[in-house]
Amino acid sequence: MDAAIECVDLIKTFPGKPPVEAVRGLSLSIKRGECFGILGPNGAGKTTTLEILEGLQTPTSGTVRILGKTWESHAPWLREKTGISLQETKLSEELTVLETVRLFSSFYQDSADPNDVIAQVSLESKARSLIGKLSGGQKQRVALACALVGKPELLFLDEPTTGLDPQSRRQVWELVQNYQDKGGTVLITTHYMDEAEKLCGSLAIVDQGKIIAEGSPAQLIKSHAGQTRIEVDFDTPPGSNWIETGLELSQMENLDPNHFVLHSSSLIESLPKVLEAAKKSGKTIQAIRTHQPTLEDVFVALTGRHLRDEGASS
Ligand SMILES: Nc1ncnc2c1ncn2[C@@H]1O[C@H](COP(=O)(O)OP(=O)(O)O)[C@@H](O)[C@H]1O
Ligand SMILES: [Mg+2]
Known part of the structure; x- marks a missing residue:
């Protein structure tokens, strides 16, 4: 029973x-202690998947096991073991931070001291402030405190x-990393590729209710996004043979006589070669730009679209 979270052939219509096929045959296996990310654009089915795994929605078909148990047979036990931060948490604006976290702690048999959790999310100075008076980032940290106060093994x-x-984003990231460092398992959804790269050991990229690629950020980038782009601008044309290309450095485009775009599988190895070749050509480099492939490039390579095509959240 290694997997903390496992689902097989999840479908939600x-x-x-017409009917909306939000999740269309999605299987995941998430190990204990890992931070696993579901990365995808708005409408990809992330929230629906998460809510099924959290026991808040029932799937149309497919099976879910959390810590080896099902929601049908072990809901109270699983509630004790899981902490949830919803996409939109509607906390009562009239309660203070401390009252809110206390309220959530009362839902659990074994909970942490609300004051300790408030300190963990660095809101000690706001403990007696009303939720309605907090900034967006502070509210989000209260939501995290509410998710953490039940001492969960799993955080959604x-x-x-x-x-x-x-x-505020960095503060949230730090909290997630601290929780994981203490042995917690995290399942996070995001449409920010930098967040996924920063936090997640493994990722599933989802689009239109399906996983289109899975692996560590580095693996995904290596297998789907290809090479680093190196752009070189010269003051005067160096001639098309100014650099020898080979395995790790392939010349791609010569946009105009002064401007070259090269693709490299190893920036560290290629960059000195580029500078050396430029020096030998006797011409001066005016500008050099590099672009390392990111998860965004992986998504574009797989779908032809960008992760954040339209509005901010849905
Ligand atoms: N309760 C619902 N009733 C009908 N359609 C829904 C419902 N919840 C979500 N959807 C639709 O399912 C799709 C996936 O939504 P969602 O899981 O929220 O995606 P994401 O979280 O990736 O943005 C979207 O097309 C959305 O409009
Ligand atoms: Mg969502």
Whole structure:
């Protein structure tokens, strides 16, 4: 029973005219102690998948096992073991931070001290402030405190940093990493590729209710996004043979006589060669730009679309 979270052939169809096939045959196996990410654009089926795994929605078909148990047979036990931060948490604006976290702690038989959890999310100074008076980032940290107060073995986070400023995002990331460092298992959804790269050991990229690629960020980039792009601008044309290309450096485009685009499988090895060749050509480099492939490039390579085509969240 190694897997913390396992689902097989998950399907969720919402009735309607026409019906919406939100999840279309999705299988996952997530190990204990890992931070696993579901990365995909708006409408990909991330929230629906997560809510099924959280026991908040029933699938149309397919099986789910959390810590080896099913929601049908072990819901109260699983509630004790899991912490949930929903995509949109509607906390009561009239309660203070401490009252809110206390309320959530009362849902669990074995919970942490609310004050300790508030300190963990760095909101000590706001413990007696009303939720309604907090910033977006602070509210999100309260939501995390509510998810953590039951001392969960598993943490489900649905787009925990959508709409937050960069500093708040980093605070949330730190919290997630601290939780994982202490042995917790995390399942997180996001449409931010930098978040996925930062936090997740493994990822499933989902699109239209299906997994289209799975692996570590580095594996995904290596197998789907190809090479680093090196652009070189010269002051005067160096001639098309200024550099010898080979295995790890392939010349691709010569956009105009002064401007070259090369593809490299190893930036560290290629860059000195590029500089050396430029020097030998006797011409001066005016500008050099590099672009390392990212998960965004993986998504584009797989779908022909960008991760964030339209609005911010759905
Ligand atoms: N309760 C619902 N009734 C009908 N359609 C829904 C419902 N919940 C989600 N959907 C639809 O299912 C698809 C997947 O939604 P969702 O799981 O929220 O995607 P994501 O979280 O990746 O943005 C979308 O087309 C959405 O409109
Ligand atoms: Mg969602």
